[in-house]
Amino acid sequence: xxxxxxxxxxxxxxxxxxxxxxxxxxxxxxxxxxxxxxxxxxxxxxxxxxxxxxxxxxxxxxxxxxxxxxxxxxxxxxxxxxxxxxxxxxxxxxxxxxxxxxxxxxxxxxxxxxxxxxxxxxxxxxxxxxxxxxxxxxxxxxxxxxxxxxxxxxxxxxxxxxxxxxxxxxxxxxxxxxxxxxxxxxxxxxxxxxxxxxxxxxxx
Amino acid sequence: xxxxxxxxxxxxxxxxxxxxxxxxxxxxxxxxxxxxxxxxxxxxxxxxxxxxxxxxxxxxxxxxxxxxxxxxxxxxxxxxxxxxxxxxxxxxxxxxxxxxxxxxxxxxxxxxxxxxxxxxxxxxxxxxxxxxxxxxxxxxxxxxxxxxxxxxxxxxxxxxxxxxxxxxxxxxxxxxxxxxxxxxxxxxxxxxxxxxxxxxxxxxxxxxxxxxxxxxxxxxxxxxxxxxxxxxxxxxxxxxxxxxxxxxxxxxxxxxxxxxxxxxxxxxxxxxxxxxxxxxxxxxxxxxxxxxxxxxxxxxxxxxxxxxxxxxxxxxxxxxxxxxxxxxxxxxxxxxxxxxxxxxxxxxxxxxxxxxxxxxxxxxxxxxxxxxxxxxxxxxxxxxxxxxxxxxxxxxxxxxxxxxxxxxxxxxxxxxxxxxxxxxxxxxxxxxxxxxxxxxxxxxxxxxxxxxxxxxxxxxxxxxxxxxxxxxxxxxxxxxxxxxxxxxxxxxxxx
Numbered sequence: 001x002x003x004x005x006x007x008x009x010x011x012x013x014x015x016x017x018x019x020x021x022x023x024x025x026x027x028x029x030x031x032x033x034x035x036x037x038x039x040x041x042x043x044x045x046x047x048x049x050x051x052x053x054x055x056x057x058x059x060x061x062x063x064x065x066x067x068x069x070x071x072x073x074x075x076x077x078x079x080x081x082x083x084x085x086x087x088x089x090x091x092x093x094x095x096x097x098x099x100x101x102x103x104x105x106x107x108x109x110x111x112x113x114x115x116x117x118x119x120x121x122x123x124x125x126x127x128x129x130x131x132x133x134x135x136x137x138x139x140x141x142x143x144x145x146x147x148x149x150x151x152x153x154x155x156x157x158x159x160x161x162x163x164x165x166x167x168x169x170x171x172x173x174x175x176x177x178x179x180x181x182x183x184x185x186x187x188x189x190x191x192x193x194x195x196x197x198x199x200x201x202x203x204x
Numbered sequence: 205x206x207x208x209x210x211x212x213x214x215x216x217x218x219x220x221x222x223x224x225x226x227x228x229x230x231x232x233x234x235x236x237x238x239x240x241x242x243x244x245x246x247x248x249x250x251x252x253x254x255x256x257x258x259x260x261x262x263x264x265x266x267x268x269x270x271x272x273x274x275x276x277x278x279x280x281x282x283x284x285x286x287x288x289x290x291x292x293x294x295x296x297x298x299x300x301x302x303x304x305x306x307x308x309x310x311x312x313x314x315x316x317x318x319x320x321x322x323x324x325x326x327x328x329x330x331x332x333x334x335x336x337x338x339x340x341x342x343x344x345x346x347x348x349x350x351x352x353x354x355x356x357x358x359x360x361x362x363x364x365x366x367x368x369x370x371x372x373x374x375x376x377x378x379x380x381x382x383x384x385x386x387x388x389x390x391x392x393x394x395x396x397x398x399x400x401x402x403x404x405x406x407x408x409x410x411x412x413x414x415x416x417x418x419x420x421x422x423x424x425x426x427x428x429x430x431x432x433x434x435x436x437x438x439x440x441x442x443x444x445x446x447x448x449x450x451x452x453x454x455x456x457x458x459x460x461x462x463x464x465x466x467x468x469x470x471x472x473x474x475x476x477x478x479x480x481x482x483x484x485x486x487x488x489x490x491x492x493x494x495x496x497x498x499x500x501x502x503x504x505x506x507x508x509x510x511x512x513x514x515x516x517x518x519x520x521x522x523x524x525x526x527x528x529x530x531x532x533x534x535x536x537x538x539x540x541x542x543x544x545x546x547x548x549x550x551x552x553x554x555x556x557x558x559x560x561x562x563x564x565x566x567x568x569x570x571x572x573x574x575x576x577x578x579x580x581x582x583x584x585x586x587x588x589x590x591x592x593x594x595x596x597x598x599x600x601x602x603x604x605x606x607x608x609x610x611x612x613x614x615x616x617x618x619x620x621x622x623x624x625x626x627x628x629x630x631x632x633x634x635x636x637x638x639x640x641x642x643x644x645x646x647x648x649x650x651x652x653x654x655x656x657x658x659x660x661x662x663x664x665x666x667x668x669x670x671x672x673x674x675x676x677x678x679x680x681x682x683x684x685x686x687x688x689x690x691x692x693x694x695x696x697x698x699x
Binding site: 039068082084119171195 | 254255257258259295299370372373375376379380382383386390392393395397398421424425428429430431593595596598599600602603604606607610611614616619620623626627630634635636637652653656657660661664693
C-alpha cells in the first residue's frame, strides 16, 4: 500500500536502534492522518450507537444494577477517545492533511495495488468457503476389515477451496496443488477426527 | 503435609510417558510454528486450542504449555538463519544472530539462543513459583470493587503497552472489546443485551473463535497476499550450546530474566516488549568493548533478548493464574484452554482446582527441558522448512482456523464469528489498532461488568466518595488506573 511506509520488521529495527518504545504490536507505522480521521468518526458513531442501545435496556431495579450501565459508560468513553484521537491527529498533522481526500480515486488507487486485489479475493474465497461448509451435512463411510474410511462435507468443500487458493497464490502445477490440498485436508481430518476424536464441520 | 502429597500426585501425573509425549508434540509443533516466518506464538496457541478440545484436562494443559514454550524459542531459528524473525520478539536476535551467521558462526549464535532461552525459562519459572503464594494471598483480599478496577486496569494497561506511542488506539481497541463482551444475556437480570433478536447471540460471544479470527485469519490475510521470496538459509555449522560462554554473560542473563518476568506479568506486554526492553537496557549496561559489537553480532545481545522473551512465559502466567487476567495474548490462549477444561483461574484456583498450579509448574519445567533437546534436534530440519514458500504454507492454515473455531463448542455459528473477527482484525490492523487489548477486554468484560454493579450496590447507601476511600486496596487501584490514563495521554502520547 502507498501508506505502508515501512514493514513491521524495518520499523522494529529502527525503534531498537533508537531505543524507542513501539509497543507490543506497534501499529503507528501503518496509520495515516486520513485513516485516523475516519477511525475517529467511526469510533464516535459506535460510541453513540452503544449508548442508545444501553439506554434502551432500561433499569429493572436500580440504576446501580442496570444492565446498560457499563455499556453506557463504555460508549461515552469511546466518544471521548474518538475526540482524543481526532485532536491528537489534528495537532500532529493539521486539519488540512486529515481532510485531504481523493474521493473515488482513493478506492481506484487502492484497487490498483496487486496486494489489495489479492487480499480482497482471498476474503471472498474464505467467505464462500465458510458459507458453503456451513450448509454441508454429509458423512460417507467405507468400511474395510482394518479401517473405516470417511469422507465428509469438510473434505468435499475444503479440498477444492485449498486447491484454488494454492493455485492462485503458490502458482505451482495443477497436480502439485491437487496433491498438496488433498493430502493436507485428509491429514487434518484424520488427525482431528480419529486422533483427537473431534467432530469436523460439515460432517453432520 | 497435604500440599506435599498434592505436589507428589501432580509429579506422578506429569511424568507419565503419555504426558511427556504430548508435551514433546506441543514443543515440536511450537518450535516449527515459531520458526516459520509470519506464524506467531499467539497464532500457534490460538489455532492449537482446537486440537486440545479432544484431550483430557491435564493432557490439554501439558500440550498448550509445550506449544507456548516451543514457539517462543522457535522465532530465533529463522531470525538467525534467514534474517526473518519467526516471531516479532525475535527481531533483536535477528539483528545480532544473522550477522554472526554470515561470519559462519550461525551454529554458535543458535546455541547461545538455546541456552539463553533455557535459562530464561528457568528464571521465569522460579519467579513464578516464588511470587504466586503472595499474589494469591493478596488476590483473596479483593472484593467486587477491586476486581472491577483490576479488570479495567488490565484492559487500559494492555492498550498502553500494545500501541506504543498511540495508547489511545490501544484503549479504543480494548473498549470495542468491552462492547463485544456485553453481547448476550445479562448475568444479573437475564436481559438480552446487544443481541438484535439473534438467539445464537444470547449465549454471548465466545472468545476462542475471536482469538482464532484475530490472530489466525487476520495473519493469513496480512501475510498471504504479500509477495515475498523465501529466505536463503545461512550455514548452520555445529550447534554446541556454549555453557562457558553463557556464564560470562550470567549477569546480563539474570537481569534480562527479571525484566522478562516483570514485563510478562503486566497485562498486554508480551515477549516482544520484554526482548526489546532487555536488548536496549543490555546495550546501555554493556562494557565499552562489548557495546562496540552490538548491531554487528553480539552474543551478549542474543542472551539479553532470548532470556527476556522466554522468562516472559513464567511472568505472563502469574496474573493469568492468580487473577484471571492474561499477561499477554498468548497467555489469553492458555487461559482459554484452561477454562475450556473447566479450570477456574483467579484467586480461588487453589481451592477450586487443587493441585493444578503445581501441575503447571511441573509442566513448564518439563517443557523447558524438552525445548532444549528439541531445539538442537530441529534446527537442521527447520532449514529445509525455510525453503518452502509462505504461499504454500499459509493456505493450509485456513482449514485449521475453521476446525479450531468449530471444535470448541461444536457450533458452526462460531465459525461465522471467527470469519467476522478475522475481517475486523484485518481492518483494525490496517488502521494501526492493536488487537491484543480487544481479546483481553472480551475476556475481562463480564468480570468488570458484574463486579462493578455488585460494588455499586454494596455502597448504595453510603456517600459517593466512600467507594473511593473506604477500601485501601481499591484506593491504590484507583490511583493506578488514573496514572495509567495520565501516562498514556500526557506522557507517552506526547512522545
